[in-house]
Amino acid sequence: MLIPEDDKLDDEKMINIARKLWFIGFFFLPWVWLINVLYFIPYRNSLNDKVKWYLKFSLIGFLGYSTIFMGWMGIYLVNRNKWGAFGDDISITIPFG
């Protein structure tokens, strides 16, 4: 809606999009980084170097954030029973059984 109907992408627009999405991604938003990469897949043959730079670091950031979060989730799931009351306190749902 914020973009016109017959929108055409040129290099400047692409750089702008990639940079903005890249900045947004720093707010604990790896999903936005992934969107950034996914959006430019159809244009991959005509990408600027600058855009590629942003996309590369978006992908790296996405993988890094994902690794951190996944790692934390793994630690939590493994150790939840050991932690006892603390584990229950930080749990939003407590599975039974």
Place this chain on the structure above:
Amino acid sequence: MNENEDENYRADEKYKIKNEKNNNNNNNNNNNNNNNNNNNNNNNNNNNNNNNNNNNNNNNNNNNNNNNNNNNNNNNNNNNNNNNNKIENIDSCINNIERTNKYNLFKKKKGKKNSMDESNSSLNNIYISSPNLSERSDNSIGSYCTNKTMKSENSIINIETLFKESVSDDNSDDCGSKRGKNINDDDDEDDEDDDYEPDVPQLVDYSEMIISILYPVCITMVIVVLAIRAISSSTTKNSQTVEISNSNSGGGGGGDSSSGADKMVFDSVVNSLIFLAVIILSTTIMVVLYKFKLMKALYAWLMGTSILLLGVFGGFLFLILLAYLNLGLDYVTFVIVVWNFSVGGIVCIFWYSPKLLNQGYLISISVLMALFFSRLPDWTTWGILSIVSIYDIFAVLCPGGPLRILIETAQKRNENIPAMIYNASVYIGMIYNEGDNNTIDQENNENNLNEIVNNVSNNDDGDVNENIQNSEQFNIINEVVNNNENGAGDTLENGSITPPPPIPSFIKDEKQRNQSSGSNNFSNFNNLLIGDAETNDEMVSNAESSVDSTTSEPYVKQKPSIRLGLGDFVFYSVLIGKAASYQITTVFTVFIAIITGLFLTLILLAVFKRALPALPMSIIFGIIVFFLTFKVLIQYIYFLGENQIFV
């Protein structure tokens, strides 16, 4: 001798590719032939060039759908004359085979064309040609032909036309099965078919559009049904979510009817009137904001509601799902997941994003809204549905209706409607990478061709000796299409060389991406829009101005698009969600009723060609069918089941 001619030949090839790229800018067959004559005279390669010339004539005439047989005979004679030079040609023959194979591999047509056995080949007509854009339909990417026949003297011209990716498999299968026969006529018919494909009658167009709008509606309804069944089953399973889904009243019929019929009627009427008032208020605010061009306030409102909706309801549903799946999760991960989901949703809905994600988020918003509404008490839901569908008629069709004002204002300003609308537009051709990417694409194409030529020249030493005993002739036509200034030509070339992005067929257009438009979802729930004549002409003119060529007119010819407001999704899903909370039988009957109503509305749309309310028919059908099923059909089925009667 051999090497000399081979090098000559290769140089000739490279030169010709570039030269003909330039030549084809003219879109003029005669011009093209003349230029090729000059080109061939400049190079001292007799045999191949004669053949080339001849086949070039032939191919151009094929493009014009004229006189194939005459040219075919000429070609035969020419081939007979050239039999003396067979052995010198072997190198270049293999060269051509290699080259075609490279080309095929590059176009991911492996298996189909490469299956031909080179050792059996006695005669090769290899074309690498591509259509004249003014003659072909938008689907044809380029036609290049490979042919092998068992007979040595009769040259058979086999033209295989590769169309765009979706069609090309069929065509190559077709040609593969007919390989070895003279299929000039068949291929010409194919060409004609594809030439006139844009002129397919409109009924086909509508069916395609109906299918394209049917997919998201069905997906939304199925997800809602699954979620409601999951929630209602999790209430019996997990004590933690009982308080959450308390208002669901256990899925029994008429849960709040026990407190008296008059109270029930009063409650439902009051609830639906309040609901209607909220809808009217929000719609009016939106229309006023849009009318007075307070776009920032409008967008801020839409974004705020969207992020709240996605975050709150999304998180809520996520929690319920976790409880249903009996999974433990900590607060940190939960918050991060919800935060990512909602902010990613804002990006996808309002800004540049992959089309698939955009539509997925639109669907998920409808699902969340529908899940929220289906928690209302039963009779309130029925009251809301009927009142809203009646209101929908007035809002869209009355001269002073808010949605009508909204639509008319948007059309007047040539903007898209600032509302959450699912745009299921269907295009004939795939238009993407337009405009400024043309030069880049062209460079890519040239690089690709050069790469191919280089690969061929590297590989041509391999299989020379195998085929010496086979007298081979071949004729090569390189008529590489490039309307370089032509955006459509470049998209064709691009589509032929690079695989298209993995997007489903109903969201093919990159150009008119879903301008999703947000809104508070209930403010604009019900406009079913078809691109009417005005907007269509405007779109076509835009596309033409961007492509700036008259030859690409078939490419920009496009069908009108169907846009369905997200509110329609929401209320369809509310209805079916309500049905799902009773019995599974009602789900199927109501589903069929809703789809029938949608089809009827689309037929009316084809008749009236204006914005129509999509809710009334489907909702009325759905409610009637629901009560019929619930009160009659289920009793009937139970009766039959109890008495062991099998109809």
